[in-house]
Ligand code: SF4
């Protein structure tokens with residue numbers, strides 16, 4: 213093995229940077245092997261303090277301009293832009309980039325759907341016709357007496373507007389609670405088409421255009437909503453239609469899912485079309501035979517990051533770890549091929565892969581990486597790419613030279629709680645609805661609902677903030693919904709099994725034990741945060757919890773976020789009405805008018821608001837305080853007091869129900 217010698221100065225202590233034992237074990241091995249990872253680079257590269265405060269601007273060649281975050285109104289940029297304009301523009305561009313990522317992902321899935329519907333793509337098909345009909349009906353398409361193809365064609369035509377429409381409101385606004393939509397109209401933040409919103413956002417943040425932070429906020433709210441209720445939601449819904457709607461499945465997570473005696477293939481990225489095709493390829497009898505001929509016991513397909521999370525919830529494919537474990541997993545030496553598509557793929561992966569002889573393949577024309585071999589993936593001939601990845605992985609297995617060390621850690625979890633399944637799970641097949649969820653919130657057994665989502669980040673102890681926050685929330689009877697890398701952190705910590713109900717407060721525990729569900733429900737990838745929006749709309753529609761999303765006893769968090777997509781997600785939750793707390797860092801200087809606008813004034817405008825703390829216990833306290841504030845406003849504070857104080861009273865309420 214030819215390992216790259218690290219020239220970093222500060223040596224990390226793996227146990228200080230992660231609570232993931234498998235990752236720590238591999239970081240120790242990487243140190244022995246002289247291999248560098250993002251953890252080392254983060255320790256040796258101090259975050260730029262001016263950039264961290266978002267107090268700099270490089271939007272034109274009169275700058276770059278630096279302001280002083282400690283005295284933010286002391287200076288302005290060369291053009292005269294003040295701290296509020298500069299921060300708002302920087303924030304807006306993060307929203308635009310994050311929204312563009314989800315929207316382009318959704319557009320790729322829409323392209324695939326069009327090919328399937330028109331019959332030009334045959335490797336994929338419509339799998340879930342019930343979901344197809346339900347999605348069509350939800351945006352006003354008449355389905356009675358129409359064939360699957362007819363409905364699919366009409367749905368395609370409608371959903372295309374999500375991206376290309378110049379005027380009007382995107383189709384999924386029909387799912388938004390009327391009072392919430394009314395508030396969006398009042399503030400002129402209803403998205404027209406995602407391409408238009410992103411384009412206008414980039415225009416307005418160009419030098420010398422929009423220089424009023426409230427007006428910039430208006431457009432980045434509209435842009436973010438075009439992601440959450442647009443690009444992301446289209447991706448989720450069409451993926452369910454073509455690949456199947458998730459329902460609970462028991463899965464294995466952590467690096468122990470790698471098998472020394474098998475050909476190990478990891479797929480990492482965000483677009484499940486690649487992963488679905490690799491799944492077909494590894495089931496190909498000729499390729500299985502080829503693996504056996506090479507001396508392998510079989511082919512072991514494993515996911516990482518978000519497309520891994522999608523395959524986990526749809527097919528129960530094992531998952532090796534979240535974003536901050538993607539380099540560490542290669543250190544095992546056991547990965548024969550790493551196939552990637554788009555988003556959250558560190559460039560550093562190529563060097564680590566080279567150190568251990570892992571073959572790394574890029575597949576999407578949007579994402580090429582020096583050192584990785586590019587095998588183009590096309591929807592109309594998907595298996596040409598994915599068969600090739602499998603064939604090359606088998607060759608690498610046959611020629612393995614470096615020693616293998618796989619951490620012997622495997623955790624199990626139950627994942628795959630689509631919003632449709634939550635309906636069924638709580639209401640049963642004949643009376644499936646959100647009534648039982650709302651009832652349990654109203655009677656106080658469930659205090660509220662929290663979405664805990666998002667990335668891991670090497671500037672934060674990996675998984676620790678996610679796990680401590682969620683433990684604190686469920687202990688206080690808050691039901692937790694999860695997506696993305698966060699749900700993998702919780703799965704590794706053993707909280708996504710029904711038995712974890714013992715860690716919940718008495719009310720939530722009772723509900724979990726009655727239904728047989730975990731207190732932490734994994735919903736899918738970061739693009740599937742749209743499932744949480746639909747669930748929130750359903751809760752409003754069901755009745756008893758007010759008439760807006762902003763009125764619900766719910767809160768959101770991204771405790772270890774790192775990507776611009778996370779900022780876009782945070783903003784669409786805030787604009788939809790959800791109090792959203794971020795950890796790690798926040799790119800705005802406290803004490804500025806723009807900070808006040810996001811952290812206080814948006815709520816006064818009928819939306820949600822932002823919050824920030826790096827401390828998980830404080831984060832839980834803030835979220836619970838918000839949930840309690842909403843319960844009080846709904847007149848539900850008394851029912852919860854009874855639940856907490858009087859068990860006999862609770863039984864009486866149950867008998868009456
Ligand atoms: Fe400086 Fe204004 Fe140019 Fe930004 S736009 S770099 S603040 S001169």
Ligand code: MSK
Pocket residue numbers: 482517518535555556665666667668695696697698737738739774775777778
């Ligand atoms: S992959 S955006 S690190 S959740 Fe979606 Fe994970 Fe965050 Fe990427």
